[in-house]
Amino acid sequence: MSDETSTDDVDTSWETEGVEARLAAEALIVDVDGFEGPLDLLLTLSRTQKVDLRKVSVLQLAEQYLGFIEKAKELRLELAADYLVMAAWLAFLKSRLLLPPDPTEEGPSGEELAAHLAFQLERLSAMREASAKLMARDQLGRDFFARGIPEDVTRIRKVTYTATLLDLMQAYARIKTKDEFRPFVMDRENVFTMEQALDRMRGLIGFAGEWSDLTSWLPEGWETDPVKRRSATAATFAASLELAKAGQIELRQGEVFAPIQIRKRADGDRRN
C-alpha cells in the first residue's frame, strides 16, 4: 500500500497518465454534476488505479477523493451535501486505516469498513455492466417484433332479457289501476292553466284601456262551477302578475280583499 500518497501525488500521477487522463481529470474537477453521487465519483477515481476493483487501495482512493473535494473547494464549486458527507466519512476511514487499532473502541475496524466500500464499488460496477448487457440485448420493437395486426378477442356480450309471470301480471295490474285512476287525470278539464290565461289575456289586453275588474277576465263558462272558477281566477291572477311584470298592464287594489283591477299600460308601446 502506498500509504504516503498525498493529494499532490495524485495530481502528479494524473499528469503522467497522458493527455486523455488529464482531460478526464479536469472534467472530474469541473463537472461535479456529471457524477451520480459520491459512489459514482469514487468508482471513476478507482479506475485511475488501474487494478481489479477487488484489489483497489481504499486508502489511496480515500485520499484521491479528499483531494478531489479540496480541489473543488478551491475552485469554489458548489458541492452537494452527499459529497461532503462522504468526504467526512472517508477522512474518518483514513484515520482508522492509518492508526493502530484502539482495542477500547467499539464498532467495525477500518479494514472492515474499507472492505465494505470496496464491495460497494464492485457491486455498482457490476450493475453498470449488467445494465449495459441488458440494454444490448435484442429488444422488442427494435430487434424483434410482435404481430403487427393483432386480432384481439372480441367479447360478444349476449344479453338475455327475462321476466316472470308475476312481472307480467303486476305490469298489467299497474296499467289497469291507471285506468281506474283516470278520473283524477280527467281533473285537468277543470283546470285553467296560467299559460291558457296568459294567451287569453294577451289577446284581449289591447282593448282594456280602462280599469276593469279581474273577475271580468275569467273565460266564459268558468264562472259558475266553483272548482272551475277557483282555478280560472288563480290562473288569471297569476297571468296578470306576469303581464304587469312585463310592463304590459297596470294592477290596482283599493284595499285588502277589494276587487283587483287591471288596465293596459298608458304608454302602450310595450305591447307585443
Place this chain on the structure above:
Amino acid sequence: MTEETDTKPSAPPENDSLFEAPPMGEQERMVEAILFASAEPITVRELEARMPHGSDPAEALVYLRKRYEGRGVQVVKVGDAWAVRTAGDLGFLMQKETVETRKLSRAAIETLAIVAYHQPVTRAEIEEIRGVSVSRGTVDQLIEMEWIRFGRRRMTPGRPVTYVVTQHFLDHFGLENARDLPGLKELRAAGLLDNRPPPGADALPDDEDEDESPKGQNELFED
C-alpha cells in the same frame, strides 16, 4: 449494391454471395417475419424493397403460403397485398361470449302484458291502454325475443297490423293459452290490484315512455 454489406455485416467471406440473393429458404423466413410484424398488408413490391437485393418475394410467398396450408393461421391475399390471418375455421377462438341476464324494462313488460291480455291488438290500442306512445324499440325487442309476433291486419281504415303472443311466450310463462292469464278480478283477489297508486305516482320519471303520460299533471306545476 455495396450497401448490402451495411445491412449484413456478418455476410460470408466469399465475394460472390455478397451480390447473390439469400437462399429461398431464407427469403421465405424474411417474408414470414415481415408479414407477421407489419401493421398492414404488404405488397410484393414492398417486400422486394425491404428484402436484400435480388430476392424474389413472389416465389417465397408461394412456398410460405404452402407451408401455412392447413395451419392455424393463413397467408392470405388482401387486394394486391399479403397478410397473415387466423384460419377461418378457428375464428371462434377469437371470441369470448358472455351472457348477461337482465330484467325487461317496464315499458316492455307493460306492452307485453297488454298484448297478452288484449291480443290481437294494434299499436294504437296499446298506446291508448298504456296512455303513452310505444317506442319502436320496445316492440322490436319483444319480437326479437320471440314473445310477440304480428297477427292479422285489422280490417279497419289503414289496415293496421296487430300483435299476438307466441308459443314461445306461453312456454316461457308456463301458460297453455293466453286465456289462462288471470283476469282483473283474480288479480284483485290476489292483491295485485289493491294498491292504488298515490296521486302523482305516474309522474315518476323512471320510464322513458312515460314522460307524456302525466302531461296534464305537469302542466299544473309549470311556471
Place this chain on the structure above:
Amino acid sequence: MTEETDTKPSAPPENDSLFEAPPMGEQERMVEAILFASAEPITVRELEARMPHGSDPAEALVYLRKRYEGRGVQVVKVGDAWAVRTAGDLGFLMQKETVETRKLSRAAIETLAIVAYHQPVTRAEIEEIRGVSVSRGTVDQLIEMEWIRFGRRRMTPGRPVTYVVTQHFLDHFGLENARDLPGLKELRAAGLLDNRPPPGADALPDDEDEDESPKGQNELFED
C-alpha cells in the same frame, strides 16, 4: 362426467367424441391461431380457457415451438406466458417505424438493472447500491413503461414496498424468465447480489431479508 352432456347439447351421436378433446394436431393449430392473433404474451391458463374443454395447450405448445424452430417467427416463452415474435436475426428487415424505446436516463437504466438482478428490492436498497437517492420520476417512468411493478412488502420495520420486474420487461428483452438475465449466475457466484449490510449494522433484519428473497423470486413466476 355426465354433467358434460348438459354443456354440450349439440354433440355428435357417438358418445365417445363428446368427451374427447380435439386431436393434438388440431390443438396445435388452435394455439398457433391464438398466439399469432395476440400482440401480448398469453398464459397457458388463458389458452386453456379459450380452447375446447379437455385441451392440453402445454403439450400443443411443445409441438408448436418445435415447428417454428429456425423459422422467420418464433414461439417464445415469456415468464409463464407464450408469444410469437420475429426471429432476432431478421430485425434489420423491419421498419423501425415502431416507437423507439424512449431514451432512458442512465439512472433509469441502472435502476432497472438493479431491480432485475436484485428483485425483490426496496428503494432504500437501490439507493444503497447506486450510492445516490433514486428520484421519484425514475421509478415512476419504469412503472409507467410496465417494466417494473410493486412486489410484496418487505417484512422489516416500516414494511417497505419492493420492486420486481414484469412480464412486459421479460417480453421486451426477450427473456424467458428473470433467471436468464445475462451474467446473473456469475454475479451471484461473486456474491455481488448478496444483500451485505454495512459493517456494524444490525444483523437482524438481514436474516429476515434472506427468508424473503427466494419467496420474491418465486412470486415472479407464479402469476
